[in-house]
Amino acid sequence: GAVVSQHPSRVICKSGTSVKIECRSLDFQATTMFWYRQFPKQSLMLMATSNEGSKATYEQGVEKDKFLINHASLTLSTLTVTSAHPEDSSFYICSTDRGNTGELFFGEGSRLTVL
């Protein structure tokens, strides 16, 4: 069964609005959550790493004020795309690991379309 649940799977919004994407770990605690973005025909790119109870670490070139990450509990991390613009349209995926193997499990992804 699914290890990580991501919601919503698809969202369409108007330019200038904010969109929140949730990522939940099922039946285990996720201390660390990774957020990726994937543009068409491109590889996944890490946007930020969120750690429960502390500020997220953003990759170079990712605006922290635009992509707000909250990891308030051990089972939930959220990514909020603030004041979204068409260029933010992308596929956003969260992931986390379980145990000490380093194996990562991914959410089903969220397709964001900004009109």
Place this chain on the structure above:
Amino acid sequence: KQEVTQIPAALSVPEGENLVLNCSFTDSAIYNLQWFRQDPGKGLTSLLLIQSSQREQTSGRLNASLDKSSGRSTLYIAASQPGDSATYLCAVIQGGSEKLVFGKGTKLTVNP
């Protein structure tokens, strides 16, 4: 800086054929290597995880090998089926890091 390359970018084969997908990485100091499958518009599904101390892993019709010294991994798919059609991504975790570095993937099409 770690770079992961996957060849070929796309592959089309008839059903039943055995095939090999290739992955290479520039820095051999990896913690592990993982193969994923991605269906269009979907998240990633983990297929096989190879720790840096291992040389191969098998799951059903899939076999992944790792040659850390040469910076290479292969994913072997036996008796391919149309349901295997997807994009296959290879990714490594650098030693001392939690971050995955992905290749761009190989888009596989298995024709009935």
